[in-house]
Amino acid sequence: MQHSPAESLTEEAEEAEAGDPFPRLLPWLLAIGGLAGLAAAFTLSVEKIALLKDPAYVPSCSLNPVLSCGSVMNTPQAEAFGFPNPLLGVAGFAIVTTVGVALLAGAALPRWFWLGLQAGVTFGVVFVHWLIYQSLYVIGALCPYCMVVWAVTVPLFWYVTLHNLRRLRTAQSVIEYHAVPLTLWFLAVIAAIGVRFWSYWSTLL
Amino acid sequence: MPDTQGRGQTAKAKISKMREQEQRARRRRKNLAVSLSVIGVFAVVLAAVFVVNRVSGSQPADIAAGESRYVRADSHKLSVAADGKVTLVEFLDFECEACRAYFPVVEDLRKEYAGKVTFVARYFPLPGHFNGERAARAVEAAAGQGKFEAMYQRMYETQDQWGEKQVPADEVFRGFAQALALDMTAWEKAYNAPATLERINKDVEDGKAVGVAGTPTFFLNGEKIEPQSVDDFKAAIDAALAG
Incomplete structure (x- = not known):
């Protein structure tokens, strides 16, 4: 705020050239987020197999009528591409974790890799x-x-996208306040869940 | 000479590096501050909604004239006594096996005491029963079309088909509604309507207020009774009729 306009301009120009806007955050996010997603997808796959072996099996995450894996896992949506969705997660999050660890190890990845x-x-x-x-x-x-998986995928998308768009002028201000849109997204989903199942949550009070 | 120049350069580099770090820290603080303010605003709105809900939510629990915690104006009466002297209220859960076991007993009592005793059914779906609440909603949705009793009976008669399962029985209940030739659009709408669930939860609240913990719980003229047999039941009702 106390800076002259000229100074803040050079500041921005410097940053635009500086390259990586999240030199530490992004590798750690990829590694930890990928691992969390992998754990969730792996657990879901194991639960799915248990459910296939015994249709009466109650998954460990079926806690009440709202928090209920069983009723979600048995829907056609749980096999959107003709096979259980978590299989995609097991493969995808393993890659994400590996990329994160590679970056932490100091790897410099080419642009085509980032685009992939x-x-x-x-x-x-x-x-x-x-x-x-x-x-x-x-x-x-x-x-x-x-x-x-929801909670992990959105930050992954957000920060990889900001990393790839870092050279755009318009991306600069977003990068500066990078956590704000993410916070808004989380609150929006929490609000949607709250509103949708309000009648159930209110019985717990 | 080259020595001092080199030192000057490192000092300059150090200063610019420090400045950069300072700027980065400032940016990080701003980012954090705005994000936290957003969360703060959200929390305040949430708290306001809670308070408003609590205040308005406590109103329907108030007891209107001619009502009691046991029998509300909108409570479903399976049979009505002409003189209204004796009322048997049952808090029930369609997925509860004990309620299922009492169902034929209550049906027989209704026949035997037709016109003498008012039989009232109140919803009390237990959280442990996966489809208990859904069943109550299905029955309440049928009640909207005057088919409370038919759906109530259907639920108990078919309990072994859908009870004790951990998957939604929506499809099964939809089938019952179809078999009763209900207006399916209206039934579907009522089945999913928040108002239906509220109606059920109102019963549950009343039940909790009068000390219902499990199902079935019977109240004879506001007195909790625990009949162990059909004869127990009859003796209690006869005593109430005589008294």
Whole structure:
């Protein structure tokens, strides 16, 4: 605020050239977020197998009528591409984790690699939003492990996208306040869940 | 000479590096401050909604004239006594096996005491029963079309088909509604309507207020009774009729 306009301009120019806007955040996010997503997808796969072996099996995350993996896992939406969705997660999040660890180890990845990662996280974020919609408004139940995947996929998409768009002037101000849109997104989903299942939550009070 | 120049350069580099770090820290603080303010605003709005809800939510629980915690104006009466002297209220859960076991007993009592005793059914779906609340909603949705009793009976008669399962029985209940030739659009709408669930939760609240913990719980003229047999039941009702 106390800076003269000229100074803040050079500041921005410097930053635009500086390259990586999240030199520490992004590798750690990819590594930890990828691991969390991997754990969730792996657990869901194991639960799915248990459910296939014994249709009466109650998954560990079926806690009450709203938080209920069982009723989510048995829907057609849980096999959007003809096979259980978590299989995509097991493969995808393993890659994300590996990329994060490689970056932490000091790897410099070429642009085409970053664009490939961008394609992956973009697919992920679109798919996750479809699943959120289906879970809230079509199936009417929440699956805790799936929600871990939601919570991980969106920041992954967000920061990989900002990294790839870092050279755009318009991206600069967004990068400066990078956590704000993410916070808004989380609050929006929490609000949607709260409103959708209000009648249930209110019985718990 | 070259030595001092080199030192000057490192000092300059150090200063610019420090400045850069300072700027970065400032940016990080701004980013954090705005994000936290957003969360703060959200929390305040949420708290306001809670308070408003609490205040308005406590109103329907108030007891209107001619009502009691046991029998509300909108409570479903399976049979009505002409003199209204004796009322048997049951808090029930359609997925509860004990309620299912009492169902034929209550049906027989209704026949035997037709016109003498008012039989009232109140919803009390237990959280442990996966489809208990759905069943109550299905029955309440049928009640909207005057088919409370038919759906109530259907639920108990078919309990072993849909009870004790951890998957939604929506499809099964939809089938019951169809079999009863209900207006399916209206039934579907009522089944999913928040108002239906509120109606059920109102019963549950009343139940909790009068000390219902499990199902079935029977109240004879506001007195909790625990009949162990059909004869117990009859003796209690006869005593109430005589008294």
